[in-house]
Every structure is written in C-alpha cells, then in structure tokens.
Amino acid sequence: MKRQIKVNAVLFMLGALSILSFKSNASDTTKVYKNILVDVGRKPEILDTNAIADIRAASNDMFAADFVTVVYSDERDKKCADKLGYLLLAEGIPPSRIAMEQTAITNNPAGKVIISGQVLVYYKASGVEKKNPTTLVYNPDPLCAKDTLIKLENGYSLKYRICDYLLKSGVPAVRSIDPYNNNEKFSETLEKYNTVDASSIIAFFKIDKLANDTIMDEVLIPYKSTMSAKLLTMEYFDANSRMWLPAQFKYPRKAINERQSYLCCPVSTSGYYRIMALDQNKNALLIRAPKGTAFTSATIQKSVYCNWEGTPVNGGTAMLFLLPKLTDDMTVQYSIIDENGKIKYSGVQDWEHMVGHQFKIKTSSKNYGVVHGLKVNFPAKGYQVYDDFDNEKTVTLKQIK
Amino acid sequence: MRNKIKLMVVMTGWMITTASFGSTMVTFEDAIKRGLISYQVSTDYAANRSMELEINNNSNNPVNVQLEAGRIFYATQDIQPYVVTRPSIIALAPHAQDEVMIYARCGNSSAKSPMHDTRFGRTSMGPQLLVQALTDLNNLRINNNSLAQQVVWHYTNGHSLNSIIVYSDNEKELLKRICDNENAEFPWYQKHYAPSQTGNDLDFSNVPTLIQGDMQVVLTKPTNVQVKLYNSEGKSVKTISAFLNQPAGQCTIPLNINLSDIATGDYKIVIENDAGVKIDERSIAV
Amino acid sequence: MKTRALIIMVCFLICKVAISQTPQETSDLRILSFDEWSAKYSTLDDKNKIINAVSICELTIDGKRCLDNPVEVKLNADSKMEFKNLLWYRWDIQKKRWVKESSPKFRIDRNKKNGAYYTTINCPGVYGFFSPDEKLNSGLNIIAPSGCKILTVSVAQKNPSTAYNALYEKPQSKINIPVSDLQFAGFIDVEIIDKEGKHYGLKKNLIGAHIDLRNGFDRGESMNLKISRNDLIEKQNLSNK
Numbered sequence: 044m045k046r047q048i049k050v051n052a053v054l055f056m057l058g059a060l061s062i063l064s065f066k067s068n069a070s071d072t073t074k075v076y077k078n079i080l081v082d083v084g085r086k087p088e089i090l091d092t093n094a095i096a097d098i099r100a101a102s103n104d105m106f107a108a109d110f111v112t113v114v115y116s117d118e119r120d121k122k123c124a125d126k127l128g129y130l131l132l133a134e135g136i137p138p139s140r141i142a143m144e145q146t147a148i149t150n151n152p153a154g155k156v157i158i159s160g161q162v163l164v165y166y167k168a169s170g171v172e173k174k175n176p177t178t179l180v181y182n183p184d185p186l187c188a189k190d191t192l193i194k195l196e197n198g199y200s201l202k203y204r205i206c207d208y209l210l211k212s213g214v215p216a217v218r219s220i221d222p223y224n225n226n227e228k229f230s231e232t233l234e235k236y237n238t239v240d241a242s243s244i245i246a247f248f249k250i251d252k253l254a255n256d257t258i259m260d261e262v263l264i265p266y267k268s269t270m271s272a273k274l275l276t277m278e279y280f281d282a283n284s285r286m287w288l289p290a291q292f293k294y295p296r297k298a299i300n301e302r303q304s305y306l307c308c309p310v311s312t313s314g315y316y317r318i319m320a321l322d323q324n325k326n327a328l329l330i331r332a333p334k335g336t337a338f339t340s341a342t343i344q345k346s347v348y349c350n351w352e353g354t355p356v357n358g359g360t361a362m363l364f365l366l367p368k369l370t371d372d373m374t375v376q377y378s379i380i381d382e383n384g385k386i387k388y389s390g391v392q393d394w395e396h397m398v399g400h401q402f403k404i405k406t407s408s409k410n411y412g413v414v415h416g417l418k419v420n421f422p423a424k425g426y427q428v429y430d431d432f433d434n435e436k437t438v439t440l441k442q443i444k
Numbered sequence: 445m446r447n448k449i450k451l452m453v454v455m456t457g458w459m460i461t462t463a464s465f466g467s468t469m470v471t472f473e474d475a476i477k478r479g480l481i482s483y484q485v486s487t488d489y490a491a492n493r494s495m496e497l498e499i500n501n502n503s504n505n506p507v508n509v510q511l512e513a514g515r516i517f518y519a520t521q522d523i524q525p526y527v528v529t530r531p532s533i534i535a536l537a538p539h540a541q542d543e544v545m546i547y548a549r550c551g552n553s554s555a556k557s558p559m560h561d562t563r564f565g566r567t568s569m570g571p572q573l574l575v576q577a578l579t580d581l582n583n584l585r586i587n588n589n590s591l592a593q594q595v596v597w598h599y600t601n602g603h604s605l606n607s608i609i610v611y612s613d614n615e616k617e618l619l620k621r622i623c624d625n626e627n628a629e630f631p632w633y634q635k636h637y638a639p640s641q642t643g644n645d646l647d648f649s650n651v652p653t654l655i656q657g658d659m660q661v662v663l664t665k666p667t668n669v670q671v672k673l674y675n676s677e678g679k680s681v682k683t684i685s686a687f688l689n690q691p692a693g694q695c696t697i698p699l700n701i702n703l704s705d706i707a708t709g710d711y712k713i714v715i716e717n718d719a720g721v722k723i724d725e726r727s728i729a730v
Numbered sequence: 731m732k733t734r735a736l737i738i739m740v741c742f743l744i745c746k747v748a749i750s751q752t753p754q755e756t757s758d759l760r761i762l763s764f765d766e767w768s769a770k771y772s773t774l775d776d777k778n779k780i781i782n783a784v785s786i787c788e789l790t791i792d793g794k795r796c797l798d799n800p801v802e803v804k805l806n807a808d809s810k811m812e813f814k815n816l817l818w819y820r821w822d823i824q825k826k827r828w829v830k831e832s833s834p835k836f837r838i839d840r841n842k843k844n845g846a847y848y849t850t851i852n853c854p855g856v857y858g859f860f861s862p863d864e865k866l867n868s869g870l871n872i873i874a875p876s877g878c879k880i881l882t883v884s885v886a887q888k889n890p891s892t893a894y895n896a897l898y899e900k901p902q903s904k905i906n907i908p909v910s911d912l913q914f915a916g917f918i919d920v921e922i923i924d925k926e927g928k929h930y931g932l933k934k935n936l937i938g939a940h941i942d943l944r945n946g947f948d949r950g951e952s953m954n955l956k957i958s959r960n961d962l963i964e965k966q967n968l969s970n971k
Contacts, residue, residue: 099492099545100492103492103547103587103589104587106530106585106587107585107586107587129535132532132533132534132535133532133533133534133535133542133544134532134545135530135531135532135547135582137582138533259838311838331944334944335938336914337913337914337915337938337943339915355889355913356946357943357944357945357946358911358912358913358914358915358916358937358938358943359913359914359915359938359943360914360938360943360944361944380914380915382934382936382938382939383934383936383939384915384935384936411946412946413911413946413947668761668785670759670761672758679756680756680758681756681757682756682757682758683757683758683759683789683801684801684802685801685802685803685804686759686761686787686801686802686803686804687804687806688761688785688787688803688804688805688806688859689784689785689805689806689807690806691806700802702798702799704798704799705755705797705798705799718760718761718763
C-alpha cells in the first residue's frame with residue numbers, strides 16, 4: 044500500500060513537472076493563449092449568463108487544449124472559481140486537465156492582470172490549422188505578401204516569406220562551406236563524389252530547414268562580373284544515392300536587390316547545394332559523327348557516380364558535352380545511325396577507342412552549331428569519331444513513322 | 445520555482461476538492477437505476493450544440509453524475525435520437541437542478557432532426573464498438589463535431605469507413621483504432637458528402653460529392669499515366685486525370701473524383717499507361 | 731380539374747424517370763502517340779508559327795457537350811529545355827491550327843525537386859502542351875525536279891517534336907516549310923507529280939539522307955532541299971485502284 048502511494052506520488056510529480064515544463068516552453072509558437080475573464084458579481088456562487096455562454100462557446104477549443112487553468116486572486120472569489128470548474132466538468136473537460144490556481148501573480152502566461160472580484164480561465168489553444176482541402180485558407184495578413192531578407196556574415200542572404208513559417212517550428216538557416224577546407228565535415232564526401240573541378244565551384248552552402256514542408260526560399264549570393272561569361276548550374280547532394288544531381292527547375296539567376304546584384308538560387312529542401320560556373324570554351328567537348336551518320340544518343344561516363352549526357356548539335360550530327368575536366372578514364376556510350384535509319388555503330392567503349400583524331404574548328408568555318416534551334420558556340424577544338432569501330436553492330440532502327 | 449511549487453499545491457488542493465465528490469460519483473446509468481436523478485432532454489439550436497439536458501438530484505446528498513459517451517437518448521416520435529459523443533461530469537447539490545448543454549450527435553441519418561417540441565423518452569447505452577470509438581475520440585482529444593457525427597453514423601446507420609473523414613494525425617489514429625476494433629483495413633479513400641440543404645449539421649444529405657485518396661504505383665520506366673473509372677460491367681466510364689511524363693519509380697497518384705456526374709454504383713479505379721495497359725486497380729463505391 | 735392534375739403528375743413522373751434513366755455520359759482521354767498526331771496535326775499556331783509539341787491528348791465525350799467535372803491533366807516537368815515555359819493549346823478544326831488556351835499553372839511538387847504543369851479539359855477535342863519556338867533560320871525550301879510539281883509534303887521529327895503536313899490544291903514547283911531545326915533522324919516525304927501524271931515519293935525518308943546538317947545554318951538562312959529524279963520512287967496512283 045505504501046509502495047503504491049509512493050508510485051502514485053512519483054507519477055503525480057512527474058505529471059505535474061511535465062505540465063510545468065510545458066507551460067514554460069516559450070519557444071512553442073504553434074500555440075497561443077486564450078482567456079476568458081469573469082466578473083464575480085455580488086453572488087459568487089451564481090455564474091453570470093455571459094460567462095456561461097463564453098465558456099460554452101470555447102468549450103470545444105478547451106477540450107483540445109493541454110490544460111485549462113482557473114485563476115483567482117482573492118479567497119472571496121473561490122466560490123465563483125469553483126463554479127467555473129464545475130461548468131468546465133459539465134462541458135466535458137476532463138478533471139485531470141483542469142487546474143485551479145489562487146495566485147497573487149499578476150503576470151500569468153495569458154498576459155492578463157487579475158484583480159479581486161475577477162476570475163480568469165485561460166488555456167493554450169492549438170494554433171495548427173486543419174488541412175482541409177475543401178476549404179480555401181485565405182490569409183489577409185499584409186505581412187504575408189512581403190519577403191523577409193536575412194543577411195548573413197559571408198555576404199549571402201536568405202529570402203523567405205515570414206508567413207510561410209508562422210506555424211512552423213523555425214526559420215531556415217544557411218551556412219556557406221569552403222570546399223578547400225579539410226576541416227569541413229563534408230570535404231571527404233566532396234572529394235569522393237566530386238564530379239567537378241573544385242575551381243569551378245563558385246558557391247557551396249548548406250541549408251537547414253526545420254519545417255518539413257518544402258517551402259520555396261531563395262539563397263542570394265553576391266554576383267560578380269566574372270560569372271557572366273560562364274554557364275551557371277546548381278546541383279544538390281542527394282544523400283540517398285550519394286550523388287550530386289542537378290537541382291531541377293531551379294536555375295540560378297541574376298537578381299538585383301537593394302542596388303546589389305545577386306545570384307538568386309531557389310531552394311526547397313534541406314541539404315547541400317553548390318553553384319558551378321563552367322567555362323564553355325575551356326570545358327566543352329564536341330564529338331562529330333562520321334559523314335552520313337548521326338548520333339541518336341551519347342553519354343560520357345567517368346564512374347558510377349557521374350556521367351554526362353551529350354546535347355545533340357546540328358540535327359544530331361555532333362554531340363556537345365560540357366565537362367568539368369577531360370580525363371583518360373572515361374567511357375562513351377553511344378548510338379549512331381546511317382541515312383537509312385539503321386544503327387551503324389553502338390555500344391560502350393573506352394574513350395581512346397571511341398574518339399579518333401582531334402580536329403580544330405577553322406576560323407573560316409562556322410564556329411557554332413544549333414541546339415534546339417538556338418546558337419551554341421563550339422569549343423576551339425573537338426574530336427572526330429573513328430569511321431571504323433571494333434564492335435560494329437548493325438540493327439534496324441525502329442521507324443520514326 | 446517557488447511559484448511553481450505553490451501552483452502544484454493549489455492544483456492538488458482543487459483535485460482533492462473534486463475528489464471529495466468521488467464518494468457520490470455515479471454513472472448516469474446507475475443514477476437512473478437507483479432513482480437518484482430524474483432528467484429531461486430537449487433541443488435548443490441557439491447553442492453550438494443542440495442537446496439540452498435538464499437534470500435533477502432527487503437525493504439528500506450531493507452527487508456527481510458521469511454522463512457516458514455512447515449513451516443514446518431516444519425521441520418518442522420517429523425523430524433522430526441523440527448520441528452523447530463527449531462525456532461530462534455534472535455536479536449537483538442535494539435536490540438541485542441543472543441544465544447542461546451536451547455534446548451529442550444524430551443517431552439515425554435517415555430520420556428528421558429534433559425540433560424544439562421533440563420529446564425524448566428512454567435512454568440506453570449504444571453498442572460496444574460505438575462506445576469504444578467515442579471513448580477513443582475523447583482520449584485522443586479530438587474536438588471535430590463532424591468527425592464525431594461520421595463515427596456515430598458508421599455505427600447507427602452502417603455508413604462505410606470511407607465516410608469517416610480524417611485530416612490530422614490524431615484523427616487518422618482514431619480511424620486506425622476503429623479499423624483495428626473491427627478487424628477492418630484502413631480505408632484507402634475517403635468519401636465526402638455534401639452538407640445538408642437544411643443547414644443543420646445533424647441532418648444527412650446522402651449526396652456524395654467527392655472521393656479522395658492516394659494510389660501508390662511503381663513504374664518501371666517513365667511513362668504517361670491515366671486514372672480511369674470503370675463501371676461494374678467493365679466499361680470505361682470516365683477519365684479522371686492524366687499524369688504525363690511520370691518518372692520511373694514509386695509514385696503517388698492522387699485521386700480527386702468529383703461525384704456530381706457519376707451515378708451511384710460500384711466502380712473500379714484503374715491506372716493505365718498510354719498504351720491502355722493496366723498498372724493497378726482499386727474498387728470504390730459511389 | 732382532378733384529371734388535369736393527374737395528367738400533370740403523370741407527366742412529371744415520366745419526365746423524372748426519363749431524366750434519371752438518361753445514360754450516364756462517358757468520357758475518355760487518350761494520349762496520342764507521336765506517330766498518331768504528327769500525321770494529322772501540323773505544329774503550327776494560328777499565326778502560322780511553328781511550336782514544339784511536348785504532349786498531345788484527345789478528349790472524347792459521349793452523351794454531353796462538355797463535362798461538368800473536367801479531366802485533370804498534370805505534366806511532370808524537369809529541367810530539360812523542352813519543358814520550359816510550356817503553353818496549353820487546343821486544335822481548332824476550322825482553322826486547322828493550334829490555338830492558345832489559358833496558361834497551365836506551374837507548381838513545384840511537395841517533397842520533390844520536380845515541377846509540374848497543371849491544367850484541365852472540359853470539352854471534347856485535341857489538346858496539347860507546347861513550348862515556344864525560338865528558331866534562328868527561316869525554314870526549309872523544297873524544290874521539285876524540273877518538270878515535276880509538289881502535291882503534298884510531310885515532315886515529322888522528334889526532340890523537339892514538330893510536324894508539318896500540307897496538301898497543295900495547286901501543285902507547286904518550290905515550297906517553303908517553316909520547320910527549321912532539322913534533325914538527321916527526322917522523317918520527310920513529298921508527293922510529286924510529273925507532267926505525265928505519275929506520282930512519286932522519296933526513296934529515303936530520313937532528313938539526314940537529303941540534307942547535310944553538319945555545318946548548321948546562319949541566322950535568317952533557309953536550307954535548301956533540291957530533289958533530283960534519282961531521289962524518287964514511283965507511287966501507285968491510288969485513284970487508279
């Protein structure tokens with residue numbers, strides 16, 4: 044029996060402490076205090092009809108609240124407080140979640156001053172909106188239409204809409220990462236899975252979003268004139284595949300804000316991002332198919348972690364690759380058709396077997412090609428595919444029409 | 445810290461005060477059987493709930509009456525009964541009378557809702573599964589009146605589990621418990637009904653408006669996917685939606701089927717690729 | 731008076747039964763394959779500009795003019811060029827051209843990196859997502875061999891997907907078709923008639939078999955395809971069948 048009492052006492056203390064710790068959790072922004080102030084009147088044992096109506100109107104909210112507290116400051120008001128307590132019980136609020144408090148503290152969590160002759164009922168109402176797709180949630184708060192700009196020490200800025208985070212547990216945080224710093228936790232991964240020359244990385248950052256929702260925010264990076272001649276791409280590190288993947292539909296673009304030019308990088312999920320500037324003249328590779336043939340596809344593969352798909356140029360008669368570096372350990376997967384639509388050459392070959400002699404694009408000839416109807420500059424040098432292949436393979440191409 | 449301790453003491457004090465009622469805490473069932481109380485139920489739509497319980501303590505002692513969730517109050521005519529959805533404790537002084545507004549929902553979707561002059565007579569507890577579901581609803585502190593109504597109709601009128609519309613995690617947990625209690629599978633879609641034209645949320649419109657759900661499919665290669673509705677004769681009735689350029693891998697196909705132009709009956713939702721090859725199918729009842 | 735009321739009642743009931751027994755309309759959305767649509771529909775807008783097709787579908791309705799509840803169409807888009815700035819068009823049967831409908835909404839998917847275009851279809855017809863064409867050159871000139879004239883022309887190519895089909899009421903010795911970014915693997919065919927009334931088609935149907943695309947083209951430049959007799963193969967005249 045004594046042991047049972049002890050257990051009960053411990054349980055009660057734990058319960059009470061958990062309640063108190065909940066009450067003191069000031070960082071919880073998802074809930075707001077609501078209160079009903081009741082004037083005691085001359086007969087404290089009889090509740091005012093307005094007070095009853097107010098309690099009844101709020102009883103559904105109070106039922107979902109973690110705690111409902113009845114506060115009075117003067118012993119003379121206790122009868123009224125008790126009556127309010129009984130009303131809460133009749134309204135279906137479980138007794139375990141009703142607290143009665145006599146206190147001289149005027150600064151209670153509800154922010155109301157209680158004087159003699161008044162009783163306060165307060166509770167924390169849940170602030171989380173119910174996601175009902177049939178109801179359009181319209182937020183008329185003008186603040187919601189504005190972007191908030193946070194400036195960070197490294198010159199980066201983060202642009203986000205404050206309203207998107209009103210009911211979330213925190214705003215996003217951005218940290219820039221130095222790819223050359225060996226102390227960075229990420230450097231090992233960077234080294235192992237890197238698909239680019241580190242010198243081409245112009246920005247490398249990590250964004251942490253506490254909210255689970257994929258809200259679109261923008262990281263702003265100071266824009267430099269040297270970026271203008273480069274092809275800018277953004278990639279994110281996919282933790283599942285351990286690969287850098289293109290951040291799709293999120294092209295970095297130039298934006299001007301407060302007279303300062305920024306590279307604007309829209310991001311939606313937490314993780315590592317990097318912005319790269321590839322010098323097209325330095326890193327472009329053009330491979331031409333033999334006369335009377337054209338590529339249907341071509342991919343350069345360096346390792347299981349990285350490959351580059353070629354862009355067909357001039358109707359597929361050449362493939363253009365934008366590579367960070369040209370190395371010997373590459374293979375090319377390709378398919379080439381002839382004028383009859385039959386596959387003339389196809390397979391996976393080592394780079395050296397695949398590519399024949401290097402050629403220079405003559406200054407007298409056109410130094411650009413057409414990709415999707417748009418002009419694309421060729422690199423100064425390119426490669427020509429050998430006419431004779433080791434593994435020649437001829438199959439009929441599926442008719443286009 | 446001193447304030448916190450003081451608060452604990454005060455809280456304990458009030459709990460003891462309420463506990464003093466414990467000696468005479470009786471369920472509504474017991475109180476009726478022992479003749480401790482008499483009651484009358486009436487309807488007052490002025491409040492945010494309509495069931496008003498007038499209760500009298502016939503004894504010489506104070507009594508705490510515990511009104512149970514799942515208790516049904518029947519009307520004397522062919523009018524909806526009230527099913528208590530939220531338990532409450534009514535503290536009554538000796539020979540005192542109180543009027544309490546009760547959280548209760550309609551217990552017969554095919555009957556008319558109570559009016560001011562509706563008379564109520566006998567009372568009894570509802571079926572065990574209903575009581576269990578409402579107890580879970582309250583334990584999970586769900587304060588959604590329309591959800592409570594859907595749960596009640598599921599038991600009193602055999603409305604399908606699909607008609608229980610859940611949004612929050614708590615509400616989903618409730619539905620999971622209901623399914624567990626009935627050894628039923630968690631419904632893969634939800635069927636919404638239009639609100640009653642009377643404007644009274646105790647009335648059932650019996651007009652289905654929308655079916656919502658998700659279907660998970662695995663695509664072996666990128667493809668175009670279509671969601672089609674087939675009738676019980678296996679004839680394609682309608683294309684609901686098309687998902688073009690759907691990437692390979694596992695994908696969620698959301699369903700939002702507006703039912704206003706679909707006749708009542710059993711259908712199959714079929715997910716097809718653009719060659720008309722079936723990828724997956726599920727049954728639905730409109 | 732009673733009889734009249736009875737007649738009205740009966741009429742009302744008959745009408746009600748008739749309404750309730752109206753067979754439910756059926757609707758079907760079919761996504762057209764490249765082969766299907768490229769043979770029927772040129773990818774030209776109502777200003778005769780070439781547009782690039784991304785996806786084309788056809789809605790058929792049996793029993794009603796338009797649907798109360800539209801078919802929802804979502805196109806998953808990635809960063810490829812053909813998925814940028816997509817527009818939603820409907821095939822106008824009278825104009826025989828694609829006309830712009832209200833723009834599809836673009837949204838980034840929750841929990842995903844990809845974006846998607848959303849639109850709806852209420853009424854029967856052929857619809858499609860297209861991307862604007864920003865071509866440099868001014869198309870392809872096709873010149874018939876001397877003594878021959880062009881009756882019909884068909885060009886269809888993928889990546890980006892374009893099609894041009896024309897039937898000339900008055901046969902032409904030279905035509906210009908606005909398809910510009912020609913692909914080696916693209917399909918081309920012309921129907922040519924000579925003075926003797928014989929019909930010919932091309933022996934080889936790949937664009938790359940007729941035009942050297944390796945050097946590209948300049949801004950404003952048009953490409954020429956001069957057909958020689960050797961390129962042709964005689965067709966059996968269908969009207970003689």
